Amino acid sequence: MKRIDKKENGQFFGTSICYTSKNVEVVTSDEFLDMIIEKGCRFAWYFHYMPVSNDAAPELMPTKEQRVYMYHRVREIRGNTGGKPIYAMDFQNDGEFVGGCIAGGRNYCHINPNGDVELCVLIHYSGADIREVSLLDALKQPLFLAYRDNQPFNQNHLRPCPMLENPELLQKMVRETGAYSTDLMSEESAEHLCGKCRHYAEEWGRRPRPCGKSAILSPRGTVTIKTRLYCYSVGNKLYSFLRRSHRNSRRHKSFLYGVCCADFCCV
Numbered sequence: 001m002k003r004i005d006k007k008e009n010g011q012f013f014g015t016s017i018c019y020t021s022k023n024v025e026v027v028t029s030d031e032f033l034d035m036i037i038e039k040g041c042r043f044a045w046y047f048h049y050m051p052v053s054n055d056a057a058p059e060l061m062p063t064k065e066q067r068v069y070m071y072h073r074v075r076e077i078r079g080n081t082g083g084k085p086i087y088a089m090d091f092q093n094d095g096e097f098v099g100g101c102i103a104g105g106r107n108y109c110h111i112n113p114n115g116d117v118e119l120c121v122l123i124h125y126s127g128a129d130i131r132e133v134s135l136l137d138a139l140k141q142p143l144f145l146a147y148r149d150n151q152p153f154n155q156n157h158l159r160p161c162p163m164l165e166n167p168e169l170l171q172k173m174v175r176e177t178g179a180y181s182t183d184l185m186s187e188e189s190a191e192h193l194c195g196k197c198r199h200y201a202e203e204w205g206r207r208p209r210p211c212g213k214s215a216i217l218s219p220r221g222t223v224t225i226k227t228r229l230y231c232y233s234v235g236n237k238l239y240s241f242l243r244r245s246h247r248n249s250r251r252h253k254s255f256l257y258g259v260c261c262a263d264f265c266c267v
């Protein structure tokens with residue numbers, strides 16, 4: 001930690017932090033954040049613990065209450081008002097900004113030290129070795145095509161993953177495309193991996209359902225409530241915000257679209 005101290009070398013840097021049921025409060029505490037900010041850290045990428053590998057510890061997966069806490073806490077940390085001078089991102093709770101899962105070649109993929117072209121750094125299955133095929137062919141392997149055919153895996157972008165929140169989907173795609181396990185420690189079947197996520201997915205899925213509505217404010221100031229597929233919802237806070245934004249909307253002759261209200265009712 002001494003070597004990354006801003007006072008010594010003037011560098012700024014980012015962190016990659018895995019949050020678990022055991023450390024979620026510590027790694028988001030004011031004390032921890034103030035310490036890394038003081039050392040020069042300018043962005044923090046939070047990763048939800050994934051029970052990957054035969055030796056994984058599923059009990060380290062955050063509870064749904066802890067995940068809700070993370071949703072709010074990360075937005076608080078990066079808030080323009082009252083936030084901290086660091087940009088925090090949450091790999092599992094920020095799907096709404098990127099349209100859900102980005103893996104399988106949609107926006108990125110992962111190549112492990114053995115050359116296996118994997119869907120995601122967290123999901124170790126493949127049907128292509130980069131030493132034998134071109135990157136373009138690797139991106140066209142059956143498992144990747146199945147991924148892209150099925151994205152987004154859920155219309156609720158707070159449930160983006162085919163392993164963690166939709167575990168039945170990863171098993172199906174691996175089975176149907178004949179992909180193999182590329183885990184570097186020990187081969188793990190998709191059924192075994194996804195079996196560890198079933199309870200979590202059910203619990204998280206039991207959160208209140210999306211209301212399926214969004215609000216649109218016209219330049220004339222009228223608010224229209226529309227039904228949409230996405231997890232947008234309309235609460236009183238959002239409605240008030242749109243009304244307050246009316247003047248701005250008129251100036252730019254634009255429409256404002258409502259997004260999730262602050263009540264987290266759409267998870």
Ligand code: SF4
Pocket residue numbers: 091100101102103119120121122123160161162163164
């Ligand atoms: S496969 Fe899961 S963990 Fe990987 S990018 Fe997609 S949603 Fe995220």
